[in-house]
Amino acid sequence: MSEAQDETFSPHNITVLGGLLLIAIIIGEVVIGQQGNDEMTVESVDTMQDMAMRLQPVVSLDEMRSSMTVASAAGDTADKSPDQLYQGACLACHSTGAAGAPKIGDAAAWTARLAKGLDALVTSAINGIGAMPPRGGSQFNDDQIRVTVEYILAESK
Numbered sequence: 001m002s003e004a005q006d007e008t009f010s011p012h013n014i015t016v017l018g019g020l021l022l023i024a025i026i027i028g029e030v031v032i033g034q035q036g037n038d039e040m041t042v043e044s045v046d047t048m049q050d051m052a053m054r055l056q057p058v059v060s061l062d063e064m065r066s067s068m069t070v071a072s073a074a075g076d077t078a079d080k081s082p083d084q085l086y087q088g089a090c091l092a093c094h095s096t097g098a099a100g101a102p103k104i105g106d107a108a109a110w111t112a113r114l115a116k117g118l119d120a121l122v123t124s125a126i127n128g129i130g131a132m133p134p135r136g137g138s139q140f141n142d143d144q145i146r147v148t149v150e151y152i153l154a155e156s157k
Contacts, residue, residue: 082151
């Protein structure tokens with residue numbers, strides 16, 4: 001061994017290194033050990049059934065397909081009330097005013113739009129206007145759109 005290697009592994013250097021290691025272990029046990037004990041008491045053991053339930057998909061493709069066929073077999077929205085139509089397609093934007101949509105119940109906003117006439121308002125709802133997609137993003141027919149617009153206007157007086 002060379003003289004430089006002897007100085008690296010000298011008893012004094014090994015003692016200092018060992019002391020630093022001991023201090024690090026003590027600090028680790030004091031700081032980390034206390035936090036680890038708190039977490040251990042809160043932790044609960046999950047059963048296989050709990051884990052399987054959490055890993056289960058929210059909806060499957062088969063469920064989606066069956067709900068789509070049930071909806072189309074039932075005539076989609078033919079039996080829905082104007083309130084149900086509103087809740088199905090319009091509520092998200094017209095209850096919050098999202099993207100500048102006039103809120104239901106805001107008489108001033110709807111009166112200004114109604115000044116162009118009911119037919120113009122219904123045409124705008126059918127074709128889409130501003131950030132609103134055609135038919136409000138729904139599959140409603142023209143009559144359902146008209147009934148829904150009339151419902152919103154009635155609720156906004």
